[in-house]
Amino acid sequence: NAGVTQTPKFRILKIGQSMTLQCTQDMNHNYMYWYRQDPGMGLKLIYYSVGAGITDKGEVPNGYNVSRSTTEDFPLRLELAAPSQTSVYFCASRNSRGLYGYTFGSGTRLTVV
Amino acid sequence: AQRVTQPEKLLSVFKGAPVELKCNYSYSGSPELFWYVQYSRQRLQLLLRHISRESIKGFTADLNKGETSFHLKKPFAQEEDSAMYYCALAPQGAQKLVFGQGTRLTINP
Structure with a gap:
């Protein structure tokens, strides 16, 4: 049981490049989330999904896109990378029963130069 | 709007x-509150939640509705407690947690 798996762990992008951060969970969780973690700023919600085919914006969605074609996968897409998107990105999932049951991935450290 | 404030960054x-x-929250209803911890180079994990009234790794946290606080306490700190700590709020009926800014705790030998 792998839990929540994020790839890649590290990535350096040039301004204007695009990339997809992958997130996969094997717990059959309906809810999935993308957060970014900036120093001193805590965790900010980018997008979330309550089930396959359903996504919604969080606090800081600009510059990102998501899709949820399956229960397991919730990729985060950066179309035109900007230095402001330099951050650590965390994916999380939970089942329907309780909000406390967040399971986090190990994170992706992204640097845009 | 719901808000969680951790006044100490370090x-x-x-x-x-x-x-x-310290953790203070702003919410008009009955909240569910949690503490998450992130040890160096590890993923965030749940430390404790107020409804369970439990003590994990010697930590406790009491919900004070009058002061809208949910401070995390430990009587005797250990070096392995050094980590980033996040307070989080679950509004009633909401589908997502609201996190505070985090406090980086360092235990000196």
């Missing part, structure tokens, strides 16, 4: 000393 105490990480 907190440093000596091993064996008491530690208190």
